[in-house]
Amino acid sequence: MAPTIVTTRKRKRREPILPYLLILPTFIFVAMFTAWPTLLALYQSFFRQRLNIARFREPTFIGLGNYTALFSDDRFLLVLKNTLIYVVVTAPISIILGFLFAVLINRTIKGIGLARLAFFQPTILPMVSAATIWMFFFTPDYGLWNTFLQYLGYNGPQNWTGNPDLALIAIMIVAIWKNAGYYMIFYLAGMQSLPTDVYEAAVLDGANAWQMMWYITLPLLRRTTLFVSTIAFIGAFQLVDHIFVLTKGGPSRASTVLLYYLWQMRFENQDVGKAAALTIILIIFLLLFTVTNFALSERKEDAYA
């Protein structure tokens, strides 16, 4: 008898710590690589520390010095401007194209799977591979992008990755090409779960295809749009791989965005303090977009109730 009592007791006593043990591995990794670095960046952002300058190698407390230095630096302000243009242009255009693609291929016709494949395939390519291919497309004179534009009657400058007016646009084109098909699949999934009776009623009421899309499909897919917007905007802040291949942020920083600048600051300038401040600024941007989206989706929920 005695041993069984002991084991059941032992069990009951041990049970309460089991869930904590199960969560522990995840907890440790999140603590080490999300919570700790966030705090570390916040802390480091108040110190001046440059690893490639001997007298600044040891950190000195300078309060908000890194932040004020950044915000009074034209280079950083240009980077901020580039980032906002990059995010605010690529995210909506990719989403709209994704929606358009979904509308176009949401039909049961033989061979439509090929179109879906064509739109979706950039999603699974590494961005650096995609960028290497686009590097050729943007080649002046015989690159396919320029050839294509000439067919359309374009006569402007051709060196897309080397021209300060075009470099950021080139970066955005590749980002849009890469992501539109990714957002498409969420719209496709959303469309395929829409109730058909609404459409039947609309057809009886004499609605045309355009009206049905505008007044039924889009409003019903509002949740999808909100979700896709969140991942698109947050994703855009982080999508910089192609810059390494295509422009290296140039010419004269014309295509440098926040995350790329952060990388340069930390690994080229070896400026730990400023890189930390940039990390915090980037996190604030990301949180702003996430929180805004949460607020929006809550409000929409109320509207239904």
Next chain:
Amino acid sequence: MPDAVTPRGFWSRLMFWLLLLVTALLALLWAVPVIWAFVASTRPPSEPLGRGDVWFGSYLTLENYTRAMSLAPFKLYYINTIVIVLMILGVQLITITLAGFAFAHFRFMGKKLLLFFILLQLMIPTTALLAPNFSTIRALGLFDTRLAIAIPYFGSAFGTFLMRQAFLEVPRDLVDAGIIDGCNWLQLLRHVYLPPSKSMLVAFGLSSVVWHWNEFLWPLVVTNSDKSRPLTAGLVRFTQLGEIGAQWSLLTAATLLVVAPLFILFLIFQRQFIQSFVHSGLK
């Protein structure tokens, strides 16, 4: 084509075919980069691309692939990428299953707080934290190892959340029956919770593999030699080698080397891939 699919009336029929044409043209436009890369990679190296002559050469060849392989240690890059991706996947599958199970099955103090803490990772993506994480990797003495590339992803808020959702869908009756039958927690997890949640695990796994196969910035930051460098970072180094220049056939061959395994898998399992991306994206 059956009549039922084609709408009646001249205008709507015209519209139908017009839309189909637009779809086909757009699809072609979207596919051109990959199609071109494939064609160009089979062009003989002795025939460089020029104005109006950027597609096929006079014969097809695989020479560019062998040359790319000999100019950079792509074999090593392959091994590194595969080891990194599998290491991440293996650890993630265990951590997210255990944590997801804990959050779905047990009641305990601080559960909400702990979940919120882990979900922080969704709000502050690891990519944004590359500078401070680099310091951590240095401090751990992991710089320039494959483990350094993988370790920040061992815990996944996203995967934990997905598994929690999947486990919450398992009918309570089934769980109670298991408990009455005297299952311990591991048996409950293996025989009651996991079987109906396998598709979610597969979905997460596929998107994890694609995501980490393609990752570039973090590996770039924490590697310094070919012994740990994955395909993506290797490719970028390759494109910047002085002697490569504008040898597009060679560059496209190298590019496709990086892409090929995933792309072939994707072509075979297209439906599962797309499903998994939808699943792992939707809440």
